[in-house]
Amino acid sequence: MRNPDLTQLREAVRTEIARAFKAAGFARPRDIARQVCAAHPENISALGGRLAEDALTDLARRELKHNTQQRESPSQMGLPGVPEALAIQLPPAISI
Template structure:
């Protein structure tokens, strides 16, 4: 299948997100999708096959993470592995395709492998992916926590937008 240009669709989604933020103050992914589909019906229908393929790929990713649990988890019963450890093992792991560097990594450059068939190198690659995800999540968590703490220090209440509270703090500092 020929490659499809999603640039116009991405811009349409961004436009609808901006609109939802301005009108409602929040956005829901499904509502954004519904509005974009209604406003750009012709373009979306032309891209339909690729969009369906992407949706099926997303469904396949979810199932790949779960499927081995149904079919192969029992095969992991190995003497010497405590049951408590077994209970927390994933049925499948994601492994980057060899030759793809971390910055170029995408959903299509990762394979899923049942844990019962994973080699030590596969486990190492999966652990590297998890470490990168954990590091990114930790940075986001820390940054959001700091932003929240700044807003609380500025006197924000639970219903006030964070940036409004921080803006008033900034104005107070400028007056000092």
């Protein structure tokens, strides 16, 4: 499903490009962006919210990845009847 705000902005960009080429024979991307932003503030606001949410999602994903890597993983599960000093010397995984 397409984002209607993005669809309208894409069409506005195309319209501004055509207008710029008709008037000056060329178009500058920054000028096009400024014109579209000025003409469609409600769409820009909605898109800005989505971009911020996407950026924060990426930030959260990186922080979660970094945070889980820092946590100490248990070196060995509790083995009843095995002294802790001996359990520390056992390999991290035992297959039976």
